Amino acid sequence: MSVTDTAPVPATRTEAGEPRKPRKPRSGALLSLLAWVVGILFVLPVVWMVLTSFHSEAAAATNPPSVFAPLTLEGYRSFFTGGASPWPPLLNSLTASVISTIIVLLLAIPAAYALSIRPVKKWTDVLFFFLSTKMLPVVAGLLPLYLFAQNTRLLDNIWLLIVFYTSMNLPIAVWMMRSFLSEVPVEMLEAASVDGAGLAKTLRSVIAPVVMPGIAATALICFIFSWNELLFARVLTATVAQTAPVFLTSFVTSQGLFLAQLCAAAFVVSLPVLVAGFAAQDKLVQGLSLGSVK
């Protein structure tokens, strides 16, 4: 195999200083092997979780782990029919994530437009200001927010979480969208204006197609962050607005076995994110390779 091949890796530039075309067989194979190893390392815990979710509680708790234990749907059965119904928390999470993501996009895209294509005065200061709101540790804001929610009678209300998730994700979304929008070539905008396209037409026909992958990537990131948020949800919700991550923690017990059921629950809760990720896969690859990280 090429991994064991000790031949020197070819220089990446010729003597004339021009970039050499990458040689597929050697460095290419090495890189793809590395990519596979890293990929497998990342996927392994998830695969392990899925496998454990199909084991019985007793088999899930053994040490050393019993990989080939018989498979069962018991974990899923008790998740859906065991104690409390999982649907209200899942719907709460979906509501909070989808609505906050939509609001974030509605606010972040115009803001990013004003920071890149038609930059406002001192736009770098503005950008830094957006970022500075993320510098306060979330937990430092927890107590004031709790007291605020209690006094405004908004505890255990999903709309409160929507507002918080929107404001938590907005700075990130503005930064991401700004870097995507600055990818739009100035020449394209000039050409559009020469051809007599107005703002709306330019936005719709010139800018949108270029940045749509970026919007998809931003939306997915905001969705994932809101979907997985635990700290605020745990403190600010009770029985009505409880979200899926809080519901997940309820499977942990100090008496008795819970691993298989917890894995089943964790897998079900991860599904919406996985589905969204797969659905937007091609956009994401374009989107995430756009911008400053190209």
Place this chain on the structure above:
Amino acid sequence: MVLARLRPALAAAAAFLTMGVTGCAGWGGSDAGAGGAEAIDVLMVNNPQMIDLQKLTAQHFTARTGIPVNFTVLPENDVRDKISQEFSSQAGQYDVASLSNFEIPIYAKSEWIAPLDGYIAADPGFNQQDVLEPMRLSLTAEDGKVYGQPFYGESSFLMYRKDVLEQQGVQMPANPTWQQVADIAARVDDKVPGMNGICLRGQPGWGQVFAPLTTVVNTFGGTWFTADWQAQVNAPEFKRAVQFYVDLVRAHGEAGAAQAGFTECLNNTVQGNVAMWYDATSAAGSLEAADSPVKGKMGYVAAPVEKTKSSGWLYAWSWGIQQASDKKDNAWKFISWASSAEYEQLVGRELGWSRVPAGKRASTYTNQEYLAEASAFAEPTRAAISSADPRNPGVQPRPAIGIQFVDIPEFTDLGTQVSQGVSSAIAGQMSVDEALDRGQELADDVAERYRSRL
């Protein structure tokens, strides 16, 4: 093109948004909570007995009373955080919470929970006199009012392998002293390959190593504080007790003792790695479960003593009603059902007698069906709970209620910090004297605050 492909998705998102806005009453926040104006909200720890309760509530409580119950279930540490946050701010989101006999007197003093005497008097069917006296006592605050009702309770006792002791020709006394237990541990240690003499908790935590260890301190004549709030953590009796405990577990205890808590000791005992175990009476249910390898091989005797007549601890997961709740009547109806003798029978019939939330009512221990299932440990458990005296657990008067803890809010921090030194001593990294001298300083800080209020 891209836009065209995304259009269905956008349409779906818009539809969802509308649905979310208009349909929020179903799962979104509203003041009345889920289930209408009669519904109550219950916050409780995720223990198997609570999960059974959750399963039985709709069919057997809501159907009869018309009161829907919304449960929030969290792991033990999380539930303590959430309860103290909720009750200290009197947010009123929960009507009922599962509180232990550690929290109830403290919460009662802060007026975070409501007294139950009126409800008890008006509900003769609940039969308060059937609740074991130490339980009633430990859920009564300094003002003499009852603030909690036990759901299930436990004391501590000594569990041992009858077969192993018999093989070695050792007789276990019915009321052993700690010295006798240490001698037996030495005699049976390593006689069966891989089996240590005794399992004792060593894991740091006020509720881990200091649960059994404080009972040892009590019976050796020690105490955390005297009645006039003098810290006694490095007093000779306290030191002798901790030295004895550390020596015993280091010489004849389980492997990895400094990290062993309840769960580790349960596993050690089930897997035959130890011949004896001093811990909660509730462990016996797991040891005698149908799939347990040590079922039928275990004997149970009273908690070992030294200077006191008994030394078992007392712990009860109980129900308390939040003072800020505006549905206290419904909350009491729920508690009255969940803590009743009828509920125990319901669990016995529906789920099996081994799953009954026991350890709180005298009538449980005269129920023939329960005794048939739990004959091995029912009487030792009842005896252990009945002989516990939370007001007077040692040889001297105490400033606060509690056997394996001192019932002050500072104890969780104090106990946990001192336990870290004890755990290090068990691991051999620190001497007992050093650990307790440090503990004395911490305890004195706490004591000083109370002295200034005397």
